[in-house]
Amino acid sequence: YFPVPFIVGIYEFQLNNLSKPLLKDISQYYLTGLGATFHGQKTPHLRSIPINAEIVADQPIAPYDDAVTIIKGKSRIAVAECFCRKAVRLYGKTCSHPAETCLQFETFADYYVENGMARYISTDEALAILKQSEAEGLVIHILNSQKVEAMCCCCSCCCGMLISLKLFPAPALAVKSNYACLFDEALCTHCGVCAKRCTVGAFKMKDEKIEFHADRCIxxxxxxxxxxxxxxxxxxxxxxxxxxxxxxxxxxxxxMSREKAE
Structure with a gap:
């Protein structure tokens, strides 16, 4: 046995118990210590990954780094409401992205369904959620493991992790990603699409030209x-x-527990 982390764990399990007083307490906890602990870990809770291998330039990628491959390899899949979007909407704020984008797999799916937090879906339904999420510019985050027990589709307007990363001077140094963007300025028409899509500000439009900041790429x-x-x-x-x-x-x-003890 071991204690379940507050994030990712106890926090998300409050999906059906959300209230303004609870969110106020969680926010205070985050600002007075939890946030520094969450982002200060050498080994992170979550990782961002590409939607599939097709977008990686002529190089094989590990199955645990390919969102489509991960989903196709699961026998039981469940979908729950995004905790972050539900919390934001509780305060009357708007978010145009779908609510049901939090995926759980195998025993994690069973736990969520048994406790009334999610519903089982087919592989095709999960892939459709993934496709829609990519189209809407949502970042794919997974639990930091090769087995990948859960997957989130995160927006920069609600996701606490993305909001925090955007405040970092160099988000690339704060994540464990095996990929990076290469920018060929000779091919760029400076249309600005990338600046609108990037959730952490790696692309910025200045004097009608795109600037790429590699130290911000996740x-x-x-x-x-x-x-x-x-x-x-x-x-x-x-x-x-x-x-x-x-x-x-x-x-x-x-x-992570051993790192804390060091």
């Missing part, structure tokens, strides 16, 4: 799939920079 690939001139490519990092996640999320929690 390797999600959202900019690559919509670049009209193919000026952007997602490339795999050098072997000595690649990150191999622990086998299961329980192994990840074990690693």
């Amino acid at each position: 390797g999600c690939g959202l900019c690559v799939t919509t670049c009209p001139t193919e000026a952007l490519k997602l490339t795999k990092k050098q072997n000595d920079s690649l990150y191999t996640p622990p086998p299961t999320v329980y192994d990840t929690y074990g690693v």
Whole structure:
């Protein structure tokens, strides 16, 4: 046995118990210590990954780094409302993105369904959610493990992690991504689509020209799939920079606990 983390864990399990007083307490907890702990871990809770291998430039990628492959390999899939969007809407704020975008797999799916937080869906339904999420510019986040027990489709207007990352001077240093964007300025027409798609400000329009800040790229690939001139490519990092996640999320929690004890 081991204690379940507050994020990701106890926090998300309050999906059916959300209230303004609870969210106020959670916000205070986050601002007075939880946030620093969550983002200060050497081993992160979550990782961002590309939607599939097709957008990575001529290089094989690991199955646990391919969102489509992950979904196709699961026998039981459930979908729940996004906790972050539900919380934001509780305060009367608007978010145009779909509510049901939080996917759980296998025993995690069973737990969510048994506790009335999610419903089972087919592989095709899950892939449709993934496709719609990519079209709307949502970042694919997964639990940091090779088994991948859960997957989120995150927007920068509601997701606490993305909102926090955007405040970092160099988000690329705060994540464990095996991919990075390559920008070919010669092919760029400076249309600005990438600047609108990027959730962490890696692309900025200045004097009617696009500037790319590699130290802000988290390797999600959202900019690559919509670049009209193919000026952007997602490339795999050098072997000595690649990150191999622990086998299961329980192994990840074990690693994180040992790091805290050091």
